[in-house]
Each structure stands twice: as structure tokens, then as C-alpha cells.
Amino acid sequence: MKFLLGLTFVSLVLSLFFDKNKTILGVKKGIKMFIGLLPAILNVLILVSVFLYLVPKETLSNLLGKNSGVTGFVIAALLGSVSLIPMYITYPLAGILLKSGVSYRVLAVFITTLMMVGVLTLPLESKYFGWKVAVLRNVLSFIGAIIVGLIIGLFL
Amino acid sequence: MKKIILKIAETEYILVILFGLFILISRIFNFAPSKIIQDNFCLFFVEMITFLPFMFILIGLFDVWFPKEKVEKHIGEGSGVKGIFWVILLAMLQAGPLYGAFPVAYLLWKKGASIKNIFIYLGAFSTLKIPMLTFEIGFLGLKFSLLRTLVTLPVFILIGYIMETYLKNKNFEVKQP
Numbered sequence: 526m527k528f529l530l531g532l533t534f535v536s537l538v539l540s541l542f543f544d545k546n547k548t549i550l551g552v553k554k555g556i557k558m559f560i561g562l563l564p565a566i567l568n569v570l571i572l573v574s575v576f577l578y579l580v581p582k583e584t585l586s587n588l589l590g591k592n593s594g595v596t597g598f599v600i601a602a603l604l605g606s607v608s609l610i611p612m613y614i615t616y617p618l619a620g621i622l623l624k625s626g627v628s629y630r631v632l633a634v635f636i637t638t639l640m641m642v643g644v645l646t647l648p649l650e651s652k653y654f655g656w657k658v659a660v661l662r663n664v665l666s667f668i669g670a671i672i673v674g675l676i677i678g679l680f681l
Numbered sequence: 682m683k684k685i686i687l688k689i690a691e692t693e694y695i696l697v698i699l700f701g702l703f704i705l706i707s708r709i710f711n712f713a714p715s716k717i718i719q720d721n722f723c724l725f726f727v728e729m730i731t732f733l734p735f736m737f738i739l740i741g742l743f744d745v746w747f748p749k750e751k752v753e754k755h756i757g758e759g760s761g762v763k764g765i766f767w768v769i770l771l772a773m774l775q776a777g778p779l780y781g782a783f784p785v786a787y788l789l790w791k792k793g794a795s796i797k798n799i800f801i802y803l804g805a806f807s808t809l810k811i812p813m814l815t816f817e818i819g820f821l822g823l824k825f826s827l828l829r830t831l832v833t834l835p836v837f838i839l840i841g842y843i844m845e846t847y848l849k850n851k852n853f854e855v856k857q858p
Contacts, residue, residue: 528823529818550741552741558740570726573721578718617816620821652858654855665840677828
């Protein structure tokens, strides 16, 4: 977070130095995006707050934590493959889950399948590439995501 | 009255309003669980509201200073390392969900990008977008983000090569639906 705040500050100063109007435009664009996404973000925070009350931290970290087995990992991979969650919501959610005891490995596989594999969008994807190629791309991406999750689990 | 209720039900804030009511009523009746839920929510909310605006400002600034039109000019420039570089750079400047990348993949195809680079584009688009990395660093840390980026990069480049090898002599084309 500190890194990011610093980066924003430096970028803002540099941007102001070079072009004031462009800076105002950029800041306006960012704030507009933020306001547009605020209700969706608040909704997720509410749902997560209720969810974390219903499912205690211990249960969560047993199921998806550092010492959890294959099951949690597989559930995360499958869930990521069939979900369509915008990243503006995925990351705040992932941040909360991380603090609640979910492991990096599980989060990595969930995020990567979420981004690269799209079961729900397969019909659309097939219109561009044909069914065979679309399915192949998704299968390869799924395998790739599993590898990414496993490797990250080795380090973090 | 009915009109007002209907209006509220239509807004995106309906859940927020219901949640507020729930907390309020729980307070009156001393419903204990709501206290924990409320504490959870306040903790998350304070964290989000202090950081998110800055992240979005950074994304907004990035958007005005690095227009993707400049990079688009280089697409189709060979299929070697240079081609891969431009395709990944273009993908990093985009925003939005994966299905937003398919129309761009079609445009790249029209512009003469190779099969390999089309799929490398899709991989980079889904995992290396700058706005996405901003959020990732903010919520999961620089270490995780760097590691995930470094591991994912070779994975989707490899997928690109596999797709090209498989589709080379199969009359593959990207269509516009």
C-alpha cells in the first residue's frame, strides 16, 4: 500500500509539472471510475462482512489456508473458472481473504483462473475462434493457472 | 411513499440501505451478531475508502499519459521477440474483462498479427493489465504481484507457442461475430 501511495504521489507531482490540464483530466477520470464502482464495492464489503461472521476464521484457514489440502486449491480453481467477477472487486475481496487466513497459493490460482479461464464466456469466445480453439485455449489456461498457483505456493 | 420505495429499490445502493436498516434495528433490539458484522464492515470500509481513490487517480493518470493508440501502430511488426513485446505492451494498457479482449484480438488478426501473438495478447490482457496490477499491489502486496507476474509471463507465452504449433496448417482465422 505504501508503495502504491508513494507512486500515486510521485506520478501526480510529475504529471502536474508537465501538463496541468492533462493531470486534471486524469484525476477526474479516476474519481469518476471510483464513484461508478463504489456501490459494487460497498455491496461486496457488506456480503463479505456477513460471510466472515457466518464462517469463522478458523474454518476458512483450515479449508483454504496455508496448510489446507488439495480440496481447497481445486475448489478455488474451479470457482475462478466459472465466475465472472470484475477485478475492482476481486482484489479488495482477495485482500480481505488473505487477512482472514486464506493462503497465497489459493488466492493465486483463484485469481489466475478468474482472469484467464472463462467458462461462462465460452459461447462468446467460440464466435471469434471457433469452439475447438476456444475450448483448447481455456483448457491450456486452466492448466497454466494451476502451475502458477503451485509455483507461488512454493515461495509464499 | 410507494414511489419512494420503488425508487430506492432501483438504485445500486439498495443493499447498502438495507444493511444500514439492519444495523439500526439490531441496535434497538440489542441483536448481538450485528455488532461483529458491523465491526467487520467498518474495518474493511475504512481501509478501502482511504486507498481506493488514490488507486483510481493513478489509473486515471496512466490512462491520459499512455494512450494505447501509440502502441497499436507497432502491431504486426514481425512475430519475433519484438512482436511479442509490442503485443504484451498493448495488452497492459487495456482495461476491462477478458471478453472485451476478443474484439481487439480480431483487430490484431486483421492487422496481420501472428497466431502466437494473438494468444499471447489474450494471456497478457487477462493477467498483466496495468489497472489490475495497481490493485494487486495495493491489496496483495508487491512481492506477490511481482512473483505472480514473473511466473505467469512464461506460462502464457508458452500457451501462445502451443496454439500456433497446433493451428499452423489448419486454416485458423479469427472471425467477427
